[in-house]
Amino acid sequence: AVGTVDSGMAGCRRLSGAGLREVLGPAQGLLFDCDGVLWAGERAVPGAPELLERLRRSGKATLFVSNNSRRSVAELERRFSRLGFRGVRAEQVFSSALCSALFLRQRLLGSGGGDGGPGRVFVLGGEGLRGEVRDAGLRLAGEGELGSGDTEPVRAVLVGYDDQFTFAKLAQACGYLRDPQCLLVATDPDPWHPLSDGQRTPGTGSLTAAVETASGRKALVVGKPNTYMFDCIVERFGVDPSRTLMVGDRLETDILFGKNCGLSTILTLTGVSRLEEAQAYMASDSAAAKDLVPNYYVDSIADLIPGLDE
Amino acid sequence: APLEPAVRAVLVGFDEHFSYAKLCQALRYLQRGGDGCLLVGTNRDHRLPLEGGAAIPGTGCLVKAVETAAEREAFIVGKPNRYMFDCVASEFNIDPARTIMVGDRLDTDILMGNNCGLTTLLTLTGVTTLEEVKGHQESDCPARQSLVPDYYVDSIADLLTALGD
Numbered sequence: 001a002v003g004t005v006d007s008g009m010a011g012c013r014r015l016s017g018a019g020l021r022e023v024l025g026p027a028q029g030l031l032f033d034c035d036g037v038l039w040a041g042e043r044a045v046p047g048a049p050e051l052l053e054r055l056r057r058s059g060k061a062t063l064f065v066s067n068n069s070r071r072s073v074a075e076l077e078r079r080f081s082r083l084g085f086r087g088v089r090a091e092q093v094f095s096s097a098l099c100s101a102l103f104l105r106q107r108l109l110g111s112g113g114g115d116g117g118p119g120r121v122f123v124l125g126g127e128g129l130r131g132e133v134r135d136a137g138l139r140l141a142g143e144g145e146l147g148s149g150d151t152e153p154v155r156a157v158l159v160g161y162d163d164q165f166t167f168a169k170l171a172q173a174c175g176y177l178r179d180p181q182c183l184l185v186a187t188d189p190d191p192w193h194p195l196s197d198g199q200r201t202p203g204t205g206s207l208t209a210a211v212e213t214a215s216g217r218k219a220l221v222v223g224k225p226n227t228y229m230f231d232c233i234v235e236r237f238g239v240d241p242s243r244t245l246m247v248g249d250r251l252e253t254d255i256l257f258g259k260n261c262g263l264s265t266i267l268t269l270t271g272v273s274r275l276e277e278a279q280a281y282m283a284s285d286s287a288a289a290k291d292l293v294p295n296y297y298v299d300s301i302a303d304l305i306p307g308l309d310e
Numbered sequence: 311a312p313l314e315p316a317v318r319a320v321l322v323g324f325d326e327h328f329s330y331a332k333l334c335q336a337l338r339y340l341q342r343g344g345d346g347c348l349l350v351g352t353n354r355d356h357r358l359p360l361e362g363g364a365a366i367p368g369t370g371c372l373v374k375a376v377e378t379a380a381e382r383e384a385f386i387v388g389k390p391n392r393y394m395f396d397c398v399a400s401e402f403n404i405d406p407a408r409t410i411m412v413g414d415r416l417d418t419d420i421l422m423g424n425n426c427g428l429t430t431l432l433t434l435t436g437v438t439t440l441e442e443v444k445g446h447q448e449s450d451c452p453a454r455q456s457l458v459p460d461y462y463v464d465s466i467a468d469l470l471t472a473l474g475d
Contacts, residue, residue, distance in 0.1 A: 162330060163331075164329075164330060165333070166327075166329050166330075167325065167327060167329070167372075170328075170367050170371065171366050174365070174366075174367055175364070178364075199341065200338075200341055200379075202334055202337055202375070202378075206374075206375045206376070207375060209375055210371040210375040211371075213370050213371040214365075214371040216356065
């Protein structure tokens with residue numbers, strides 16, 4: 001008999017009861033997105049700190065992977081603590097700010113630099129992002145420079161979340177990008193982020209679109225759904241994708257990231273994406289849409305607690 | 311800044327004072343208004359060329375930033391879209407078959423002229439070289455073919471000789 005080919009598409013099933021234990025039991029570790037998953041603004045998601053504590057006691061690894069390029073890892077570590085999450089260490093936290101700095105270090109310093117040394121990085125972003133780039137051993141180009149102050153060439157433009165973005169900085173970035181050797185890198189593709197009052201604030205993706213349009217170049221995007229941040233995680237911790245779960249709130253970044261890295265995915269509904277959106281992707285004819293469907297969903301990550309041993 | 315209640319359109323033009331704060335404000339109006347708030351861009355030019363091969367970012371960059379944040383497409387007034395031709399044609403009795411569009415850019419001037427059924431004339435005193443045109447002419451791609459003008463001159467001054475005293 002002719003049967004249908006298994007498309008391998010995820011089923012978007014609610015995780016609860018016995019299913020919960022079946023999924024969590026064999027998992028060695030969980031990767032968590034942060035905004036909309038662990039906390040919303042200055043409020044921890046109720047039960048989230050307890051979940052992390054229970055995971056720790058169950059011997060499961062917990063790591064954090066965030067597209068938010070505003071904060072340095074040190075700031076994020078303090079934030080975890082301030083919001084009631086105990087015992088989260090900086091080494092468990094992978095932000096797009098950190099991973100962009102690691103990426104640039106690899107590309108600019110790794111090959112021994114070209115003629116004239118590794119060069120400088122022009123960063124469109126806040127102090128958290130700039131600090132990570134400096135900590136990676138790279139030098140920053142100043143704003144408002146017209147190329148006469150420092151003789152070391154600018155070898156990369158890094159676009160991150162920049163609430164001080166201006167036309168002048170856009171023009172300055174384009175000046176550097178006239179050199180085809182100058183890299184264009186973006187921390188993440190997010191078009192907007194939710195604020196606690198329900199409004200949206202523009203994300204790095206919208207600023208990157210401006211730089212790409214002006215320069216005629218495509219940016220290398222470090223953050224989810226691209227897999228570079230997973231490479232950073234594997235290099236530091238040696239994670240087995242087949243025993244690791246990805247938990248996130250945004251289908252187009254977190255869930256697609258999980259799919260791209262070979263992880264099973266859990267959508268939590270305390271953040272950006274609605275269940276109806278996941279179901280719409282599931283019903284779509286497009287192959288690309290199928291990759292945005294999570295394996296499982298929960299109303300909140302607190303719902304995972306019953307799946308763990310006492 | 312608080313939102314003004316009467317705003318029903320966001321218009322993106324060339325803005326050398328463009329900033330994140332303005333982008334944020336635009337997004338808030340578009341979120342609040344939904345379909346009831348228009349998003350309009352004056353044009354999509356990527357770059358404004360300066361002398362010596364340098365360029366400054368064009369309006370298209372700012373339009374793209376707003377479109378990306380708002381996850382919606384702007385209505386573009388400028389060339390190569392036909393809105394401006396429609397404005398001219400409705401005010402003056404224009405017969406496209408007897409009208410010539412003269413411009414220096416293939417992807418705006420000539421494309422609009424071709425799309426509107428005008429005769430198109432490229433002048434070489436601006437950004438376009440003859441080599442570029444030949445490249446499009448020889449290509450198999452229909453989109454590139456529509457960038458090819460009917461005629462070209464080195465300068466619009468060359469048209470003087472065709473006109474009587």
